[in-house]
Amino acid sequence: MEKINVHADFGHWKYDGEIPTDTYGFIYCIENIVTGKKYVGKKQMLHVKKLKPLKGKKNKRHFIEETDWKEYTSSSNELNDDIVRYGMDNFSFKIIRLCINKWELAYYEAKYQFDHDVLINENYYNGIINLRLPRRGKKH
Numbered sequence: 001m002e003k004i005n006v007h008a009d010f011g012h013w014k015y016d017g018e019i020p021t022d023t024y025g026f027i028y029c030i031e032n033i034v035t036g037k038k039y040v041g042k043k044q045m046l047h048v049k050k051l052k053p054l055k056g057k058k059n060k061r062h063f064i065e066e067t068d069w070k071e072y073t074s075s076s077n078e079l080n081d082d083i084v085r086y087g088m089d090n091f092s093f094k095i096i097r098l099c100i101n102k103w104e105l106a107y108y109e110a111k112y113q114f115d116h117d118v119l120i121n122e123n124y125y126n127g128i129i130n131l132r133l134p135r136r137g138k139k140h
Helices: 075-084 102-113
Strands: 025-032 037-046 046-051 061-066 091-099
Touching: 025 075, 025 102, 037 102, 075 091, 091 102
Parallel strands: none
Antiparallel strands: 025 037, 025 091, 046 061
């Protein structure tokens, strides 16, 4: 049986289980413990870095690198301002779903956001649901 490499350090994120090192990204919920306000979002854990071809070659060089996910807080300015105001210790950072590719990451972020009415519920920091997603299996 092949051993799966897993992350030993999750940064400030909490997850009930192991996170394989080849996980593409995750859906998360950040909660302000003082006010109860939440934010649902997504974060890529891996990205492809593309370098120019070597001199005399035609193929680009591609490398998979880890992102800044362990230090990441959010793309929400309002939430980040509150993290500065209240301090990191007054927030819970929970990973709620691991995703294996970009399509799954985009789909489940929007699903969780719609399921929790983040745009119409005053208890959420979310101000937009951004989704551009082809039907699964379609090549575009």
